[in-house]
Amino acid sequence: MIPALRVSGLRVAYGSIVAVDSIDLEVREGEIYGLLGPNGAGKTSALSAIEGLLRPAAGDIVIGDVDARAHPLQAKAQLGVQLQTTSFHSSLTLVEIVRLYAGLYGVTLTSAQIRELLGQINLQKEASKRFRELSGGQQQRFSLLIATIHDPALVLLDEPTAGLDPQARRQLWDRIERFRKEGRSILLTTHSMEEAQAVCDRVAIMDHGKILTVGTPAALIAAHRDDPQVRQAAHGPVTLEDVFIALTGRELRD
Amino acid sequence: MRTSLSLVLTFALPLILLVATGLGKNSAALGGTEFRISLALTVGLVSIGTVGYSLAIARDRDTGVFQRLRVTPAPTWTIMVSRWIVQLGAVLVMAIVVLVVAALFVGVTLPPQDYLFTVLVALLGSAVFLSIGQAIVGLIASADTLNAAGRLLYVPLIGLSLFGDTDRLGTTVELVSRWSPGGCLETLLSAAMGATPWSGQLWGALFASFGYTVVFAVIGIRWFRWVSH
Numbered sequence A: 001m002i003p004a005l006r007v008s009g010l011r012v013a014y015g016s017i018v019a020v021d022s023i024d025l026e027v028r029e030g031e032i033y034g035l036l037g038p039n040g041a042g043k044t045s046a047l048s049a050i051e052g053l054l055r056p057a058a059g060d061i062v063i064g065d066v067d068a069r070a071h072p073l074q075a076k077a078q079l080g081v082q083l084q085t086t087s088f089h090s091s092l093t094l095v096e097i098v099r100l101y102a103g104l105y106g107v108t109l110t111s112a113q114i115r116e117l118l119g120q121i122n123l124q125k126e127a128s129k130r131f132r133e134l135s136g137g138q139q140q141r142f143s144l145l146i147a148t149i150h151d152p153a154l155v156l157l158d159e160p161t162a163g164l165d166p167q168a169r170r171q172l173w174d175r176i177e178r179f180r181k182e183g184r185s186i187l188l189t190t191h192s193m194e195e196a197q198a199v200c201d202r203v204a205i206m207d208h209g210k211i212l213t214v215g216t217p218a219a220l221i222a223a224h225r226d227d228p229q230v231r232q233a234a235h236g237p238v239t240l241e242d243v244f245i246a247l248t249g250r251e252l253r254d
Numbered sequence B: 001m002r003t004s005l006s007l008v009l010t011f012a013l014p015l016i017l018l019v020a021t022g023l024g025k026n027s028a029a030l031g032g033t034e035f036r037i038s039l040a041l042t043v044g045l046v047s048i049g050t051v052g053y054s055l056a057i058a059r060d061r062d063t064g065v066f067q068r069l070r071v072t073p074a075p076t077w078t079i080m081v082s083r084w085i086v087q088l089g090a091v092l093v094m095a096i097v098v099l100v101v102a103a104l105f106v107g108v109t110l111p112p113q114d115y116l117f118t119v120l121v122a123l124l125g126s127a128v129f130l131s132i133g134q135a136i137v138g139l140i141a142s143a144d145t146l147n148a149a150g151r152l153l154y155v156p157l158i159g160l161s162l163f164g165d166t167d168r169l170g171t172t173v174e175l176v177s178r179w180s181p182g183g184c185l186e187t188l189l190s191a192a193m194g195a196t197p198w199s200g201q202l203w204g205a206l207f208a209s210f211g212y213t214v215v216f217a218v219i220g221i222r223w224f225r226w227v228s229h
């Protein structure tokens, strides 16, 4: 079975700043893969390169069986994307935005189908509102709808639960689980260890542009349980967060 | 809120100018009725093509609208071109409204072919002012700066063009004014409305307008960034 995403030797630089320093990662089919790291670790830069928003300095990106660097438009057609910060045309209503993006992805939807889709995410009453008039949770649900409007095999979510209340967060986790049941693969970034443990099959811990370790949350805990720094970080039984802190250090990031 | 304000500015400002320049005794000093119409059209073009366009692009760049579009399989150039088409459509509507108001309330009616010429010149003018707008968003990354200073653009673009037909401020000012983007546009508009005969100066204005479009478009596209930081 070919992986949903295979990245090798990926390097992203902004001038002299190396944001992503030769990383490899592989998201298997039907897998929820978490990219964990403190602020500035390079998570968004790595996703941006995969999404085709910036040109990497080096590396290969294969989405399904498409070489994303050689065939960017074909790759984008297979990819569902939710950016870390996103917005839609301020003059359009939700219905119009759905129609626009469906069109951009080559999907035709009737008005009844659009209403049905908005109903599924509890936004039927907001159908003729503008995006900026929605609450944070509503915006989140809506941009996830847009991200999956074309039924993509691989979905990239950049800090999808940042700023959400616990109810909205749980609901999003359920949606992500449902995506997987529908046969999709998911690559998400987060700094919530709770989230990583709750939804991710495997996680990679990233810092300073490098991937430090990869594995299931349980395997990472087992592998690093006896590191002196992990022991020192732990208050009681070792958690994923203890492993994270031990690997990425204690100093604050912006 | 901001959208509706700019909409008002876009349509109300040219019309207010059109009517207000006809009030008072000194109106003739500014020029004839054709001059008033061309001034109104120029203001509308600056408002839609330069100020409105650059503010909208800067805001959408800041909030991530463009990045979201760029992860779709639509080719990147279609994102910009679709914006230009929207602005051209707005210019078309604005020009028709101004000409209708001029016919109904100012008493200026033109032969049919002059209406056609006027609208064509307005569209040519859109290219000039849109490319200036593009250069501005290419060179200024911050939406805040543009929000604060964007409307100041009216001063050089319109203010300058006012003195193209008077040497009261000296011939240098007159020369700069006449060959400024707004001045060229007014020269062409008044010819299109049949107020001035076709002359060598019109060719000059036409060439200058093409030149402005090319130079500003190249600057605006070459230095454009999709993200503001």
Ligand SMILES: Nc1ncnc2c1ncn2[C@@H]1O[C@H](COP(=O)(O)OP(=O)(O)O)[C@@H](O)[C@H]1O
Residues within 6 Å of the ligand: A014, A017, A018, A019, A037, A038, A039, A040, A041, A042, A043, A044, A045, A046, B229
């Ligand atoms: N457009 C940019 N220009 C210059 N440096 C950037 C840019 N975007 C990100 N960086 C830098 O690259 C590094 C990684 O940033 P980012 O990928 O956003 O990390 P994360 O998403 O993990 O917080 C940081 O040091 C950040 O300051």
Ligand SMILES: [Mg+2]
Residues within 6 Å of the ligand: A043, A044, A045, A084, A158
């Ligand atoms: Mg980030």
